[in-house]
Amino acid sequence: xxxxxxxxxxxxxxxxxxxxxxxxxxxxxxxxxxxxxxxxxxxxxxxxxxxxxxxxxxxxxxxxxxxxxxxxxxxxxxxxxxxxxxxxxxxxxxxxxxxxxxxxxxxxxxxxxxxxxxxxxxxxxxxxxxxxxxxxxxxxxxxxxxxxxxxxxxxxxxxxxxxxxxxxxxxxxxxxxxxxxxxxxxxxxxxxxxxxxxxxxxxxxxxxxxxxxxxxxxxxxxxxxxxxxxxxxxxxxxxxxxxxxxxxxxxxxxxxxxxxxxxxxxxxxxxxxxxxxxxx
Amino acid sequence: xxxxxxxxxxxxxxxxxxxxxxxxxxxxxxxxxxxxxxxxxxxxxxxxxxxxxxxxxxxxxxxxxxxxxxxxxxxxxxxxxxxxxxxxxxxxxxxxxxxxxxxxxxxxxxxxxxxxxxxxxxxxxxxxxxxxxxxxxxxxxxxxxxxxxxxxxxxxxxxxxxxxxxxxxxxxxxxxxxxxxxxxxxxxxxxxxxxxxxxxxxxxxxxxxxxxxxxxxxxxxxxxxxxxxxxxxxxxxxxxxxxxxxxxxxxxxxxxxxxxxxxxxxxxxxxxxxxxxxxxxxxxxxxxxxxxxxxxxxxxxxxxxxxxxxxxxxxxxxxxxxxxxxxxxxxxxxxxxxxxxxxxxxxxxxxxxxxxxxxxxxxxxxxxxxxxxxxxxxxxxxxxxxxxxxxxx
Ligand SMILES: Nc1ncnc2c1ncn2[C@@H]1O[C@H](COP(=O)(O)OP(=O)(O)OP(=O)(O)O)[C@@H](O)[C@H]1O
Ligand SMILES: [Mg+2]
Numbered sequence: 001x002x003x004x005x006x007x008x009x010x011x012x013x014x015x016x017x018x019x020x021x022x023x024x025x026x027x028x029x030x031x032x033x034x035x036x037x038x039x040x041x042x043x044x045x046x047x048x049x050x051x052x053x054x055x056x057x058x059x060x061x062x063x064x065x066x067x068x069x070x071x072x073x074x075x076x077x078x079x080x081x082x083x084x085x086x087x088x089x090x091x092x093x094x095x096x097x098x099x100x101x102x103x104x105x106x107x108x109x110x111x112x113x114x115x116x117x118x119x120x121x122x123x124x125x126x127x128x129x130x131x132x133x134x135x136x137x138x139x140x141x142x143x144x145x146x147x148x149x150x151x152x153x154x155x156x157x158x159x160x161x162x163x164x165x166x167x168x169x170x171x172x173x174x175x176x177x178x179x180x181x182x183x184x185x186x187x188x189x190x191x192x193x194x195x196x197x198x199x200x201x202x203x204x205x206x207x208x209x210x211x212x213x214x215x216x217x218x219x220x221x222x223x224x225x226x227x228x229x230x231x232x233x234x235x236x237x238x239x240x241x242x243x244x245x246x247x248x249x250x251x252x253x254x255x256x257x258x259x260x261x262x263x264x265x266x267x268x269x270x271x272x273x274x275x276x277x278x279x280x
Numbered sequence: 281x282x283x284x285x286x287x288x289x290x291x292x293x294x295x296x297x298x299x300x301x302x303x304x305x306x307x308x309x310x311x312x313x314x315x316x317x318x319x320x321x322x323x324x325x326x327x328x329x330x331x332x333x334x335x336x337x338x339x340x341x342x343x344x345x346x347x348x349x350x351x352x353x354x355x356x357x358x359x360x361x362x363x364x365x366x367x368x369x370x371x372x373x374x375x376x377x378x379x380x381x382x383x384x385x386x387x388x389x390x391x392x393x394x395x396x397x398x399x400x401x402x403x404x405x406x407x408x409x410x411x412x413x414x415x416x417x418x419x420x421x422x423x424x425x426x427x428x429x430x431x432x433x434x435x436x437x438x439x440x441x442x443x444x445x446x447x448x449x450x451x452x453x454x455x456x457x458x459x460x461x462x463x464x465x466x467x468x469x470x471x472x473x474x475x476x477x478x479x480x481x482x483x484x485x486x487x488x489x490x491x492x493x494x495x496x497x498x499x500x501x502x503x504x505x506x507x508x509x510x511x512x513x514x515x516x517x518x519x520x521x522x523x524x525x526x527x528x529x530x531x532x533x534x535x536x537x538x539x540x541x542x543x544x545x546x547x548x549x550x551x552x553x554x555x556x557x558x559x560x561x562x563x564x565x566x567x568x569x570x571x572x573x574x575x576x577x578x579x580x581x582x583x584x585x586x587x588x589x590x591x592x593x594x595x596x597x598x599x600x601x602x603x604x605x606x607x608x609x610x611x612x613x614x615x616x617x618x619x620x621x622x623x624x625x626x627x628x629x630x631x632x633x634x635x636x637x638x639x640x641x642x643x644x645x646x647x648x649x650x651x652x653x654x655x656x657x658x659x660x661x662x663x664x665x666x667x668x669x670x671x672x673x
Contacts, residue, residue: 172333173366177380177427178354187379191370 030255037248044244058249068250070222071230075254078140078226079208082147087201089148090155091193097156098163109156116153120146124217131218138220146214151204158203162196202261209258227254282344282434283309284330284467289339291325291491299325301491302339310465312458314482316472317514318620322491323471327437330469332356343434354383359428363440365420367412367427374399374408377426384431398426401460418449425460435467442477454480475515479503487511489616497673505673509559509666510613512659518564518599518634519617522609525560525660532658534560535604539582542656548670554660558669559609561659564599567635569643570652583652586633591645598637600649613666 036044037058039051046052062068093112097105127146128137136142166189174184215229225233231250234243284307291300299322307313315323328334330341332353341348348356359380367376374395381391399405402422412420421441428436441457442450458481461468472478478485479499487494487502487510495507499515506512512520525534527549530541541549570583586602593599608631635651643649660669 167364167366169362169364169366170368173360173362173368174379175333175353176331176358176360178383178431180352180354183383188368 033248033251036244037252039245041242041245044242058245059253062246062250062253067222067230067233068227068246071225071227072253074140074222074224075209075226075228078143078147078224079205081140082144082151082208083201083205085144085148086151086155086204087159087197090152090159090200090204091197093152093156094159094163097160098166099168112153112156115149116157120150120213124213127214128217137218138224140224142218143214143224143226146218147208147211151207154207155200155204158200159196162199163193165196166192198265202265206258206261209254282467283307283311284435284469285340285342286326286330287340287342289326289329289341290337291322291329291334292337298491300329303488303491303493305486305493305496307467307469310467312461312468312470312481312483314470314472314478314485315488316475316478316485317488317494318616319473321488323473323488324439325491326488327360327439327469327471330435331358331360331437357433358435358437359431359433360437361424361428361439361441363443365412365424365444367420367423369412372409372411373404373415373423373426376412376423377430380427380431386431394430395426398430401429401463402426417445418453421445421453425457429460429464429466432464433466435469436461438468438470440472441470443472443474457481476517479515485515487514489613501673505671506659506668507671507673508613508668509561509611509661510617512561512661512668513614513617516563518636519621520561520563520659521631521633521635522614522661523560523562523604523631524557524607524609524663526557527554527660528556532558532560532660535606536653537582537584539655539658542580544656545658545660545670548672549660552669554669555662555664557663559611559614559661559663561661562653562657564634564636566654566657567600567637568652568654569637569641570650571642572638572640573652578652580656581652581654583650585648585650587648588643588645589632591643593639596639598639598641598643600635600637600641600643600651602633602635602651604631604633609663611661611663611666 032049035049035051038054038056039046040053040055040057043052093108096102097109123146131137131142131145136145170188170192171184174188175181179187210228211226212228215226216232219225219229222230227250231247234247234250235241284305286303286305286307288302288304289300290298290302292298303322303326305313315326317323325334329336330343332348332351336349343356343358368379371379377395377398378391381394386394395408396405399408402425404419404422404426407415407419407423412423415423421444424441438457442453445453454477457470470477470481472481482499484497485499485502486496489510495502495511497505502511502515506515509522513522523534523536525532527533530546532539532541568581570578586604588600588602590601591598592601635653637643637651641649658670661667662669
């Protein structure tokens with residue numbers, strides 16, 4: 001961006017300052033939580049941005065409560081299963097959307113768009129009633145169900161965009177080179193589709209991982225409560241203790257996977273991978 | 281290596297479109313055959329049916345004597361070069377070329393040898409470890425050829441393999457494709473809509489129109505003996521000029537003047553039940569500046585005066601364009617040819633004529649010149665059926 005126009009040193013400095021301001025604005029709340037999580041109980045409310053005295057006590061505390069550990073297991077399990085289901089079904093649907101003409105194709109796209117846009121909060125009460133009636137309330141499937149519902153449109157959308165980029169003539173070329181349909185898929189189409197599937201999986205995972213609304217409404221015990229919901233039930237070691245430190249620590253812990261994903265897999269969105277198959 | 285026979289091969293797409301109709305072609309072992317025709321005439325469809333990428337609706341395809349209709353592409357042992365090259369972007373040049381061999385479970389040493397050999401032939405040795413996206417258009421094209429030749433298939437199929445290259449490279453690659461085919465001696469079916477490519481490359485050319493085979497023959501034969509108006513207009517560059525004309529008592533009345541039919545033409549017309557009104561065709565190269573001809577030659581043709589609209593000097597020749605007043609020759613075939621050539625604006629009255637004159641011609645742009653055309657080279661067509669009435673083949 002800074003290279004647009006003539007990149008005089010003066011302009012560079014201006015841009016750098018502006019970038020810095022934006023980054024600080026975005027990061028201050030996050031850093032604040034990090035700071036709180038490292039403070040001792042006594043200095044929690046002293047208002048210092050950089051803790052006077054550092055401690056890992058909050059982290060030790062949360063990992064000693066079954067409350068948090070159970071929630072973490074629930075979060076990981078539910079997010080992984082939801083992602084897997086949404087991506088597998090989404091891949092098939094997106095393949096059909098990108099490759100085939102079938103009756104009701106436009107309807108399918110329209111409906112999935114509608115689902116993606118639907119205000120989730122309006123579904124909470126009916127879902128609550130339905131799940132109680134079916135015995136799904138406060139179970140893993142009870143959360144996986146709405147997550148797949150909202151993850152699927154996202155998956156279909158991103159994947160069909162990726163699939164449209166694949167030059168399908170390659171499949172024909174592979175057949176001519178002597179490949180069976182299965183070999184053509186495995187050795188030519190799959191490697192090209194993989195980055196798209198991977199990116200979609202990360203997006204769906206983040207969507208479910210971050211959900212608070214369904215998690216708080218459709219769970220009631222440790223059996224299925226995920227971390228974002230569990231955080232709101234955190235109390236200190238005793239009833240009179242301020243849980244701010246432990247909440248902050250837990251918040252930092254569940255942010256880590258997201259940061260890891262973003263930092264490491266940013267570059268996997270290689271749209272340019274397919275360039276060069278046809279005349280560039 | 282094998283001969284390919286298309287026996288009344290027909291393709292009807294599910295939506296009812298008839299893309300190929302009773303196509304009959306016998307391709308000999310080692311022959312280089314060209315499928316040519318305007319856009320949408322069914323060239324790719326025919327090629328894809330030979331490849332096995334499209335089902336054959338009816339008729340039979342035989343390769344090396346064996347029926348192929350139900351065989352999957354991989355069991356037909358033929359290689360294909362696509363217009364888009366269809367290189368695998370995630371594989372290096374070496375891996376791209378080795379892919380067909382790996383699928384055939386050829387052992388590593390042999391794969392290496394064959395790929396190196398193909399790379400040498402195609403001058404790709406220095407690029408073997410690069411990805412297709414880092415290659416130039418011409419190099420990509422050669423990789424696509426390499427992938428086809430490594431496993432020494434029974435036949436090559438090529439669908440407009442040079443159309444993505446710029447004009448100069450296209451001419452260069454045309455020669456290498458031709459050389460390569462001669463060197464390998466593999467039966468080749470080549471699709472193009474470029475009549476120059478068709479004329480220069482093929483042993484034989486198949487002209488297609490709307491899914492129907494119009495004529496099959498050597499380039500020279502198609503040029504000299506076009507079976508109908510469509511082939512006459514399609515083969516040759518610049519294309520043949522057409523005029524409405526009428527026949528009476530062995531004389532032909534054309535907008536360029538009245539000429540007596542030569543004995544050869546008269547004999548050909550005999551027993552053909554020619555209509556009175558015909559379409560006469562004269563190729564640009566059968567015109568000449570009358571001033572340059574000696575008397576005996578002059579009398580073998582007809583002279584007329586015309587005002588030259590445009591004169592293009594090519595060094596070796598001069599192209600003179602002029603307009604003939606009066607009605608234009610009309611037929612569905614000529615309309616289709618004009619549409620394919622992208623000629624949207626038709627002159628209000630009269631038709632444009634292209635002539636190729638010797639460089640020595642003194643014709644000037646805007647000036648009036650006396651021109652001559654060879655009576656014996658005039659071709660006559662039936663306007664309703666398009667059939668060449670002077671066809672002797
Ligand atoms: N999948 C299809 N379904 C229906 N009709 C088709 C299909 N593919 C091609 N056609 C039709 O069949 C006819 C022949 O198509 P084809 O692709 O063989 O033409 P072509 O000669 O290769 O033209 P071009 O020079 O433009 O490549 C066209 O009229 C086309 O519209
Ligand atoms: Mg085509």
